[in-house]
Amino acid sequence: MLSNNLHVLLEQKNAANDIEAxxxxxxxxxxxxxxxxxxxxLIGNYVLYMYAQKALPPKKKQPISxxxxxxxxxxxxxxxxGE
Incomplete structure (x- = not known):
């Protein structure tokens, strides 16, 4: 019985060493x-986009010709x- 428990403990220790290796x-x-x-x-781009929405002035519209x-x-x- 003691030998069997010792054998199981040694196998568990060897398995743990294999996993660590x-x-x-x-x-x-x-x-x-x-x-x-x-x-x-992606998170950085989202943060920069949100900052730009608050900090930058709105884009000016082009005048119509x-x-x-x-x-x-x-x-x-x-x-x-005139016509």
């Missing part, structure tokens, strides 16, 4: 590293002044 799977490390970098990139304005009035059926 192997360490982490290299693909797991690569996956965690790439996933962490991607997550940091007279040619476009005249074309729009003609489409609506309003005669342009």
């Amino acid at each position: 192997n360490g982490f799977d290299p693909w797991l490390i690569v996956l965690l590293l790439v996933g962490g970098l991607l997550l940091a990139f 007279r040619k476009k304005m005249k074309r729009e009035r003609l489409k609506q059926g309003v005669a342009a002044p």
Whole structure:
């Protein structure tokens, strides 16, 4: 009985040593590293976007050219002044 328990304890210790010797799977490390970098990139972009929405002034609209304005009035059926 004592010999059997000793044998089981030695097998458990050897199994624990084998697990420690192997360490982490290299693909797991690569996956965690790439996933962490991607997550940091996305979170950083979101934070910068939210900051820019608050800090930057609103974008100015381009003035409409007279040619476009005249074309729009003609489409609506309003005669342009001077014609």
